[in-house]
Amino acid sequence: MVRKRRTPSNSEVKKPEKGTNSAHSSSSNGSSTKGKSSKPFDILGYWKQLVLCIVLGIAVSCGYMGYLETRINTPFDGKKVVLKSGLDIPERFWGSYRPGVYFGLKTRDPASLVTGLMWYFPNRLKPGGHGIRHWCEQGDNLAKYGWVRHDGKNFGEQEIIDRPFSLNTSFIKRLGGSNGGEWSARISVDYINKNVANEAKDELVSLIWYVALDEETKGYIEASYSQTKIIGIKGYTSTLGDFKLKFVNSSGVLDHESFLSTTAPGLHLLKETVISSLRLAAPQKIVLAGELPSFTGHDEKLDPNFVAVQLTGRVPFTMDVIFESGSFSYRPDTLVGDTYTKILQKNRVQFDQTFEKKFQLKTKGIPSSSKEYAFAQAALSNMIGGIGYFYGASKVQSTYIKEPVYYWRAPLYTAVPSRSFFPRGFLWDEGFHGLLISQWDLDIALDIMSHWFDLLNVEGWIPREQILGVEALAKVPSEFTIQWNTYANPPTFFLTLESILRRYGDKLNEDQWATLERMYPRLQAWFSWFNTTQRGEVPGSYRWRGRDPDTTRELNPKTLTSGLDDYPRASHPTDEERHVDLYCWMAMAAHALATLSDALGQDGRKYRQTADYLMDNKLLDRLHWSDFSRRYADYGLHTDSVRLERPQPLPRQQNQNMEMQRVVFKKPEYRLVDGMTFGYVNLFPFLLQIVHPTSPKLETILKDMSQPSILSKFGLRSLSKTSPLYMKRNTEHDPPYWRGQIWINMNFLAVRALKHYSEAEGPYRKLAEGLYKELRKAVISNVFNQYRHTGYVWEQYNDSTGEGSGCRPFTGWSALVVLLMSEDY
Numbered sequence: 150m151v152r153k154r155r156t157p158s159n160s161e162v163k164k165p166e167k168g169t170n171s172a173h174s175s176s177s178n179g180s181s182t183k184g185k186s187s188k189p190f191d192i193l194g195y196w197k198q199l200v201l202c203i204v205l206g207i208a209v210s211c212g213y214m215g216y217l218e219t220r221i222n223t224p225f226d227g228k229k230v231v232l233k234s235g236l237d238i239p240e241r242f243w244g245s246y247r248p249g250v251y252f253g254l255k256t257r258d259p260a261s262l263v264t265g266l267m268w269y270f271p272n273r274l275k276p277g278g279h280g281i282r283h284w285c286e287q288g289d290n291l292a293k294y295g296w297v298r299h300d301g302k303n304f305g306e307q308e309i310i311d312r313p314f315s316l317n318t319s320f321i322k323r324l325g326g327s328n329g330g331e332w333s334a335r336i337s338v339d340y341i342n343k344n345v346a347n348e349a350k351d352e353l354v355s356l357i358w359y360v361a362l363d364e365e366t367k368g369y370i371e372a373s374y375s376q377t378k379i380i381g382i383k384g385y386t387s388t389l390g391d392f393k394l395k396f397v398n399s400s401g402v403l404d405h406e407s408f409l410s411t412t413a414p415g416l417h418l419l420k421e422t423v424i425s426s427l428r429l430a431a432p433q434k435i436v437l438a439g440e441l442p443s444f445t446g447h448d449e450k451l452d453p454n455f456v457a458v459q460l461t462g463r464v465p466f467t468m469d470v471i472f473e474s475g476s477f478s479y480r481p482d483t484l485v486g487d488t489y490t491k492i493l494q495k496n497r498v499q500f501d502q503t504f505e506k507k508f509q510l511k512t513k514g515i516p517s518s519s520k521e522y523a524f525a526q527a528a529l530s531n532m533i534g535g536i537g538y539f540y541g542a543s544k545v546q547s548t549y550i551k552e553p554v555y556y557w558r559a560p561l562y563t564a565v566p567s568r569s570f571f572p573r574g575f576l577w578d579e580g581f582h583g584l585l586i587s588q589w590d591l592d593i594a595l596d597i598m599s600h601w602f603d604l605l606n607v608e609g610w611i612p613r614e615q616i617l618g619v620e621a622l623a624k625v626p627s628e629f630t631i632q633w634n635t636y637a638n639p640p641t642f643f644l645t646l647e648s649i650l651r652r653y654g655d656k657l658n659e660d661q662w663a664t665l666e667r668m669y670p671r672l673q674a675w676f677s678w679f680n681t682t683q684r685g686e687v688p689g690s691y692r693w694r695g696r697d698p699d700t701t702r703e704l705n706p707k708t709l710t711s712g713l714d715d716y717p718r719a720s721h722p723t724d725e726e727r728h729v730d731l732y733c734w735m736a737m738a739a740h741a742l743a744t745l746s747d748a749l750g751q752d753g754r755k756y757r758q759t760a761d762y763l764m765d766n767k768l769l770d771r772l773h774w775s776d777f778s779r780r781y782a783d784y785g786l787h788t789d790s791v792r793l794e795r796p797q798p799l800p801r802q803q804n805q806n807m808e809m810q811r812v813v814f815k816k817p818e819y820r821l822v823d824g825m826t827f828g829y830v831n832l833f834p835f836l837l838q839i840v841h842p843t844s845p846k847l848e849t850i851l852k853d854m855s856q857p858s859i860l861s862k863f864g865l866r867s868l869s870k871t872s873p874l875y876m877k878r879n880t881e882h883d884p885p886y887w888r889g890q891i892w893i894n895m896n897f898l899a900v901r902a903l904k905h906y907s908e909a910e911g912p913y914r915k916l917a918e919g920l921y922k923e924l925r926k927a928v929i930s931n932v933f934n935q936y937r938h939t940g941y942v943w944e945q946y947n948d949s950t951g952e953g954s955g956c957r958p959f960t961g962w963s964a965l966v967v968l969l970m971s972e973d974y
C-alpha cells in the first residue's frame with residue numbers, strides 16, 4: 150500500500166472536496182481568458198476581461214473561503230484505520246465501556262443498548278434522592294472503588310466501599326449466537342465489618358438495574374411481569390436481536406421488588422428519572438413506580454426507552470443479572486449462581502497468570518500474596534476497566550468560521566484519565582495509556598490508536614479533548630466544549646508507537662502490521678500538522694499555539710496545549726517564543742516515524758533527517774541551553790517580576806471587589822526563561838532522551854535533578870521550590886496545578902530516561918543508575934502508600950506530604966506505576 154507523499158502544501162491542491170469546486174472551475178476559466186488575450190489588442194475586450202477577472206477573483210476568494218471553512222470538519226482523505234468493530238469482534242462486543250458510571254455495560258456499537266447499576270440504602274436515603282449512586286461522583290465520597298481484575302475482554306471484578314457497606318460488582322461473558330454473545334453481572338452487598346452485632350445486620354439495600362435505549366438505537370424494551378412477580382426485561386434491537394434480562398437474588402433474602410418503565414429525556418438524566426419515580430408503598434418500603442407512560446404534545450404515548458428493575462433485600466445480599474440473547478439455539482446452563490462463581494474463578498486464575506507473565510513482579514521480589522501485588526493488578530485493571538466506547542461529534546472551531554461547528558459523528562474507543570472527573574478521551578493522556586495497555590494487550594492498544602487516528606481531519610489535526618455523547622457532555626461546562634484546530638497537544642502516540650515497535654518488532658502479526666500500514670499516512674499527516682502549524686520563527690524551533698497574550702488576570706498566561714497548563718513560560722506570549730518541551734516531542738516523534746517507515750519499508754528519509762537534525766545537540770543547545778543558569782529552557786519575552794494585586798478601587802466606587810490583576814514590575818525582555826525557574830520543562834531534553842549520553846550537560850541535569858528542591862521524597866516536583874512561581878496561584882480563582890505537584894507521567898518519563906542513561910555508553914551511567922533506583926522507589930512507594938491509605942490512585946501528589954491531590958480515582962497515566970514496578974519501559 151504505497152501512498153503518495155503528502156505535505157501540507159500539496160494537500161491544499163488535492164482532488165476537489167466540498168467547497169473547492171469554484172476554485173477549480175475558476176482556474177480553468179482563468180486559462181481560457183489567457184487564450185483570448187493573445188488576440189489583437191481591443192480596448193473593449195480589455196475592459197471586459199478586467200471585469201471578468203475581478204468577478205472571478207471574488208468568486209475564487211469566496212470559494213477559497215468556503216473551502217477553508219469546511220476543512221476543519223472534513224475527514225482525512227484515506228482508508229479508515231478501524232476496519233472491524235461491533236459484532237465483527239465478538240470478544241470485545243460487550244464490555245464495561247461506560248467508565249463514568251460505577252457499573253454498567255454496553256456494546257462497542259454506536260447504537261448500543263445501555264445497561265447499568267444504581268444503588269441506595271433505603272434507611273439512609275436523603276431528600277432529593279441524595280444517596281443514590283450511579284455516576285462516579287467525587288461528592289459521593291466513597292471510601293474506595295475500582296476494578297481489582299479486568300482483562301478488557303472476558304470479565305472484570307470491582308470492589309466498592311460505601312461505608313459501612315462493601316459492594317462487589319463483576320461480569321462474565323459467554324460468546325456464541327449471532328448477536329454478540331451473552332453476559333451475566335453480579336452485585337453483592339455486605340457489611341465491611343462482618344462482626345457487627347446481628348441485629349444491625351438486616352439493613353435494606355436497593356439495587357436497581359436498568360436498560361436504556363440511546364437515541365441512535367432502533368428497537369424496543371419492556372418490563373415483563375405477572376401479578377405477583379417481575380420476570381425481567383425483554384427487548385429487541387437491530388444489532389442484538391431479541392434478548393431478555395433476568396434478575397435473581399442468588400443469595401440473601403429478597404424483601405420486595407419493583408420496576409419502572411418510562412421514557413427518559415436522555416441518557417444523561419437516568420438518575421433524575423429514577424428519583425422522580427420513587428414511591429413510598431408502605432413505611433420503609435420505597436419502590437419504583439411501575440409503568441409511567443410519557444406522552445408527546447399531541448397526546449401520543451411514547452415508547453419506553455428506559456426500564457429499570459429494583460431488588461430490595463437485606464444485607465448481605467447478592468443479585469445476579471442475566472442477559473440472554475435470543476440467537477442462542479443451545480445453552481448448556483444459565484450463567485447464574487454456582488455456574489457464575491465457577492466461571493468467574495476461572496477467569497481470575499487466567500488473569501493472574503497472564504499478569505505475572507506480562508509484568509513478572511514476582512521476579513522483582515513482590516510476592517503475589519502481597520498488598521503491592523494486588524495494588525499493581527488493580528492499577529492495571531483500572532486502566533483497562535476505564536476503557537470506554539463513545540459516539541458523537543465534537544464541537545470545533547477554526548479562525549475561518551464565526552461559530553463552532555460539529556465534527557463528523559464518530560465512535561471513539563479509548564481509555565480515560567479519571568472515571569469521576571475526566572470520563573472521556575484526552576489526546577495526550579492516551580499516548581501514555583498506550584504504554585501500559587500495549588503491554589497488556591496489543592490488539593486493544595492498536596484498536597484504541599486506530600479509533601483516534603480515524604478522528605484526524607484533512608488538515609492533519611485531531612481534537613485534543615473528546616466529549617462525545619450526551620453523558621460525556623453533561624460532565625463538561627458548555628464553554629469548555631469547543632476545540633480549536635490551531636491547538637495542539639503533545640504527540641504522545643509516538644511514544645506508544647515507539648514502544649510497540651521496540652517491544653514487539655518482528656513479533657507483530659499480519660493484522661497488526663496491516664493496521665500500522667493503514668495508520669501510516671495519518672501519522673504522516675499528523676506529524677506534518679505539528680511540524681507546520683507549531684513551527685517557531687527561528688528554524689528548528691517550535692512554539693505551542695493558544696497562549697493568550699492579552700490577559701491581565703493570569704500571573705503567567707497558561708499553555709493548556711502543552712498539557713502542562715500553568716507551568717510557567719515566558720511571561721509575555723509572543724510569536725518569537727520557542728518551547729523546549731515541544732522541540733523534544735517533535736524530535737521524539739520524527740524518530741518514531743522514521744523507525745516506523747523503515748519497519749514498513751516506506752521511504753522515511755525525511756523523518757530520519759528531521760530526527761537527526763533535532764537530535765543534534767548543537768541545535769538544541771543553540772536554541773535552548775542557558776549558560777547563565779546552566780540548564781535547558783524556553784525562550785521568549787520574559788520577566789520574573791510579576792505579581793497578582795488587587796486594583797485600588799476608583800474614587801466613589803467603594804466596595805468594588807475587583808478581581809486581582811497581574812502587575813509587572815520590570816520590563817520583559819527577550820531571553821531564555823531561565824533565572825530561578827526549574828522544573829519538568831527544563832528536563833525535557835533528558836526526559837525524552839534527546840541529550841546525548843556523553844554530553845556534560847547530562848551530568849549537570851542529573852546533578853540538578855537530585856537537588857532536594859526538585860527531588861522530593863515522593864518523586865520529582867513539577868516545579869522546584871526555588872522557582873519564583875512555585876505553588877503560586879495563577880489567578881485568584883486558579884490554584885496551582887503544575888507548579889510543584891508531583892505528576893506520575895513525568896516521573897515515569899524520568900525513571901525511564903534514567904534507566905536509559907544508566908545503560909547507554911557514557912561517563913554518567915553510575916550517576917544515572919543511583920538516581921534511577923532512588924526515584925523509582927520513591928514514586929512506587931508513595932503511590933502505593935496513598936492507595937493503601939486513601940483507597941485511590943490520584944491525579945497528582947503533594948510534594949511535602951506525598952498525599953494524593955487533584956481528582957481520584959486517576960488511573961490514567963498514574964497507573965504507569967505498574968511499569969515502574971516491572972522495570973519494563
Ligand SMILES: *[C@@H]1O[C@H](CO)[C@@H](O)[C@H](O)[C@H]1NC(C)=O
Pocket residue numbers: 308315316317337338339340
Ligand atoms: C468483596 O471482595 C473482597 C475481596 O475478595 C471481600 O473481602 C469482600 O468481603 C467482598 N464483599 C462482598 C460484599 O462480597
Ligand SMILES: *[C@@H]1O[C@H](CO)[C@@H](O)[C@H](O)[C@H]1NC(C)=O
Pocket residue numbers: 398399400401402403404
Ligand atoms: C431469594 O429471596 C426469596 C424471598 O425472600 C427467598 O425465598 C430465596 O431463598 C432467596 N434466594 C436465595 C438464593 O437466597
Ligand SMILES: *[C@@H]1O[C@H](CO)[C@@H](O)[C@H](O)[C@H]1NC(C)=O
Pocket residue numbers: 677680681684689755756759
Ligand atoms: C519539518 O519542518 C522543517 C522546516 O520547518 C523541514 O525542514 C522538515 O523537512 C520538516 N520535516 C518533515 C518530516 O516534514
Ligand SMILES: *[C@@H]1O[C@H](CO)[C@@H](O)[C@H](O)[C@H]1NC(C)=O
Pocket residue numbers: 890947948949950954
Ligand atoms: C501539601 O501539603 C502541605 C502540608 O499539609 C500543604 O500546606 C500544602 O498546601 C499542600 N499542597 C497542596 C497542593 O495541597
